[in-house]
Every structure is written in C-alpha cells, then in structure tokens.
Amino acid sequence: MNEHWTNDPDLVENYVLGTISQEGRKALEAHLGVCASCMETVARERLMKQGVRSYGRRLLKERLKTMVDQRERRAVPWPHVVSIAAALLIIVGLGLTYRWWGEEEVTVREEDIAAEIPSQGESDTAVEPGKEGAEKLAEESKPAAATRSRARRETEIAVSPSALREVEDQKEESPGGGSEDFRWISGVIVVSPARHREDADAALMMQGGEPRAAAEHNLRKREKSAVSNEQEVRILQRPEHELPPGQRFQLKRVLIPTMFRQTGDRMELTLFSDTLGLEGQAVRVRRISSDSLLVFIDGSTVAYKIPVVPMPSR
Amino acid sequence: MALPLSFLGKDARILDMIRRGDEQGLALLFEETRRQVVGYVLAHHGSQEDAEDMLQDALIILWERVRSGRYEYTSRLATFLLGIVKNRWLRVLAGRRREPLAPADADPPDDAEPADEAIVEEERVAVVRRAMEQMDDVCRKVLLMFYWEERSMEDIAKALGFSNAATAKSKKYQCKKALERLMRSFQESEQS
Numbered sequence: 001m002n003e004h005w006t007n008d009p010d011l012v013e014n015y016v017l018g019t020i021s022q023e024g025r026k027a028l029e030a031h032l033g034v035c036a037s038c039m040e041t042v043a044r045e046r047l048m049k050q051g052v053r054s055y056g057r058r059l060l061k062e063r064l065k066t067m068v069d070q071r072e073r074r075a076v077p078w079p080h081v082v083s084i085a086a087a088l089l090i091i092v093g094l095g096l097t098y099r100w101w102g103e104e105e106v107t108v109r110e111e112d113i114a115a116e117i118p119s120q121g122e123s124d125t126a127v128e129p130g131k132e133g134a135e136k137l138a139e140e141s142k143p144a145a146a147t148r149s150r151a152r153r154e155t156e157i158a159v160s161p162s163a164l165r166e167v168e169d170q171k172e173e174s175p176g177g178g179s180e181d182f183r184w185i186s187g188v189i190v191v192s193p194a195r196h197r198e199d200a201d202a203a204l205m206m207q208g209g210e211p212r213a214a215a216e217h218n219l220r221k222r223e224k225s226a227v228s229n230e231q232e233v234r235i236l237q238r239p240e241h242e243l244p245p246g247q248r249f250q251l252k253r254v255l256i257p258t259m260f261r262q263t264g265d266r267m268e269l270t271l272f273s274d275t276l277g278l279e280g281q282a283v284r285v286r287r288i289s290s291d292s293l294l295v296f297i298d299g300s301t302v303a304y305k306i307p308v309v310p311m312p313s314r
Numbered sequence: 315m316a317l318p319l320s321f322l323g324k325d326a327r328i329l330d331m332i333r334r335g336d337e338q339g340l341a342l343l344f345e346e347t348r349r350q351v352v353g354y355v356l357a358h359h360g361s362q363e364d365a366e367d368m369l370q371d372a373l374i375i376l377w378e379r380v381r382s383g384r385y386e387y388t389s390r391l392a393t394f395l396l397g398i399v400k401n402r403w404l405r406v407l408a409g410r411r412r413e414p415l416a417p418a419d420a421d422p423p424d425d426a427e428p429a430d431e432a433i434v435e436e437e438r439v440a441v442v443r444r445a446m447e448q449m450d451d452v453c454r455k456v457l458l459m460f461y462w463e464e465r466s467m468e469d470i471a472k473a474l475g476f477s478n479a480a481t482a483k484s485k486k487y488q489c490k491k492a493l494e495r496l497m498r499s500f501q502e503s504e505q506s
Contacts, residue, residue: 009487017464048493049461051442056462057374058443060337064370067341 005031006041016045184247187256187271187295187302233285235295236270237278247272256302269295269304276300325391332380340373347392351399358403365399372398382464441504445496453489460486 005028006012014020015028032039240257247257259270271278277298284296295302324346331339348369355365372395379385389397446454455474459465465473471482 017461044494047438048442048490051439051497052446052457052461052493053378054439055443055446056458057378060340060374060377061370063337064340064344064373067338068344071341071345 003031004035004038006035006038012041012045016042016049182259182261183307185258185260185269185304185307187258187269187304189256190294190301190303232266233293233295234266234268235278235283235285235297236268237276238270238272240272240274243272258304260304260307262307267306271297271302276302325387328391329380329385329387332377335381337377340377343376343391343395344369344373347395350392350396354396354399355403359407360403364403364406368399368403369395371402378462441497441500442493444500445493448496449489449493452485453492456482456486456489457493 011020011028015025020028032042243257256276257272259272261268261270281298285293286296287293291306293304293306295304328339328343331342348366351369351372352362352365355368356362360368375398376385376391376395388394446457449457452474456470459470459473460467467479467482467486470476470486471479474482476482476485
C-alpha cells in the first residue's frame, strides 16, 4: 500500500463515505495515527461530506415544508363541503317541491286569516245551509278569540308561490262526467287544522260548548256556497279516490287537489280531500288579491291561486 | 413478475416514490404520521413546532436510508418514524435537563469545555453550506448526488447528462476544488 494513501482522492472519498471493507479501514487508520497531514486530508474530506449533506438536508426540509403547506392549502375540507352540499341539496329539493322559482311570492298575513274567522255578530258574509240549533252554535264557537290573539302577534305566513299555484292546464275528463271546462288547481293548507281545532275547542270551552256534539247535528251536506267580493263561490267536496290518476301526485304533498270551474260570475271549487270536511261546517271565502283567495273550512285555511287566463276551450 | 403497486400497501407506494426520488412521498408520509408524532411530543413537554421539526428530520433520515439502499423494511413506516422521533426527542429532553438555562449574571463558560468543539464543528459545517449556496447549479447537483445521495459516477453522468462516468468524475473534481476555494475565502473573511 502507498505510504501516504491519502494522496489517492478516490481512496479518501471511499474511506470517508464508508465504502471500504472493515479490514481495509483498519489498515488505513493505522497509517492515519502516524501521519498528521493524512489526518488533515481526511478531516477536510469529512467536513466536505458533512457540509454537503447538511446543505442537502436543509434544502429537502425546506422543500418538504413547502410541499406540506401546499397540500394543506389544496386539501378539500370535506366536512365543510359535505355540510354545504347537504344544505344545497335540501334547498334545491324544497325549491323543486314547492316551485320557488319563476313565480311571484304572495304573502298571506295571519291577521287577514284571523279577520275572516266569523265571530258573534259578524257572520253575515258566510252563507250557511242552516242557522238554527246546533249548527249555529258550532258557527258561533269558531275560534275567533284565540285566532285573533294570534293575529295580534303580527306574524306572517309566507306562502310560497307553489302554495298558491295553478296546476298546469289539463283537459282531463271531469270526474263527475260533466262536460264543462275546468282546470286543476292546488289548494294549500296555510293553517293547520289541529291548531284551529285547538283554538275552536278552547273558545268553546270558554263558552261551555261541545263542538263534536254540535257538529253531529249539522246537515249532512257536502256543498256550500259563499260570497267573496261580490262573486259567488261554490265549494264542493269529493273523496280522494275519485281523483283522476293524473292528479293523484298532489296527494303525496300537502296540497288539496281541486277542480276549478268558472261560469260567469260564479266560481266553483271541488276539493278532493278525505281530511277536510264540508259536512256540518261553515265555509267562508275571502279574496285576498285579484287572483288569490282563501277558503276557510273545518278550522283549516286553504289558499288558492285562481286561474286568470281564459279557460281552455274544448 | 412484479406485482402492480395497487396490490401493495400504502407504505410500499411511498417507498417506491422515495426510491424514484419523488419527494411528494415524504409529504404524504408527513401527513400520515403527523398526528401520532405531535401527540407523542406534546405529551412529553414539547410543542407542535418541536414535533413537526422532529418529524421532518426523521423523514429526511428515512429518505437518506432508502436512497442509499440502507433501509430495510421491518416495521410500518409510521412506526419507524415514531421510533426515530422518540429517540431524538428523549435526547433533546436529556440535553435540556443537563443544561439548565444559565442565569443572566452567571460567569461565562470555560473556553476549554468540550461542548465548544461541537460548536466549532457546526461553524465549519455552516461554512460549507454557505459555499454550496454560492456554487453553480451543476456543481451543487454533482456534489449533492455524490456526497449526500452516494450515487455512483455512472448514475450521476446519466442523471445530469454527462457523456460518461469519467466526464462526471472530472466534473466532480472541478466542483470540489471550487468548493474548497469558496470555503477558504469564507474562512479568511471571517478571520480578518
């Protein structure tokens, strides 16, 4: 072996990088112990290796930090995305169900509804099939007091456009077999029957009345008439199973499928419902705008948008 | 026949990325193990910053071992990294216990203390780093591939587009001389 093996740069590099066998290293190290200049050469090479590695590690560490930062910035915040998507889905779903788009919103003030509930001494707008006995008692026991107190709260029931929407024109065969022109429209219950019934019961309790007993004495009539802004409105009711198949989709929603007819000044609404009952109930109608009206039946308020375009000709 | 990588686990994919020199593998692994490492260091008197710093160092050790062919897969990568972090963090804590913060009015330490040797050594290494920053791009790559990645001259020639290993070796010699010159000039300017 060369006396000063450090004169061989390849050997020095291999020694410092540790690519020499154990025996070889021992021989080289034996020489380093007696050669100060050789030791210095090895130390210089070792410093170079350490410095270059330290530089490389620092660079890699900086790049790693940058990469991690970039990945974090690019990372999709899935919990937020899922929440937003779910919220959007619900909004779009509700929008599609109630047709929020493309129709002007009509607002029905609860105050307006309450004002239409007959109270003692102001039942002249409602035409009832009979005013005697128990029926009158039932009429007078309408939940005026309770509803008015609610109206004073000045809450508004926002009725979405769909609530007063007109079902698209259809020339289906009249379920009654009639030949008149008609349209299908949808009524929407804007005050729940339960609420009204509770109010009515509360009002009766105050007066010591019994609504059920009173209703049982009512006439079994399923046809009513009322006057709304000088126009006669005839309200009829038919069971849901008589609804034509093409209109049954409405039953799956909170809608009252209704057949609408207009002859001259007279308007006729046939409600297909098994839950609302004309039987023994006073029916009231109030027009709240040129094309919207409210029908008060059985403690419920049903809102309608009335077709204003000419009736389709058959 | 080599199996498609999709059949292998995440560790295998990351190791393959590192072997190919894809540093994104380290970033992936950082994300995978950060929670575990931060949990450990926070539970042992450290901070989030300490934990991330330790993890980065551990990832670099892994990178060096894999790239130089000295890595052997005996446990999950996360376990391997956590092991390194634990060892290094315990050394840091032991060092802190041995060297409590000196009060502001304490006597300056004796010049002959062996701890100074490490400081001098670190200063020398810092000079090399500064010199490396001044080197041209090709020389930096040649020296990094040779000393840090321990790549053969054939590999370096192929990676950097030299005609052959002998040309790469000649370039390495020139780069080393340039680095030594820069180191000398930095040392002289510091002494003067």
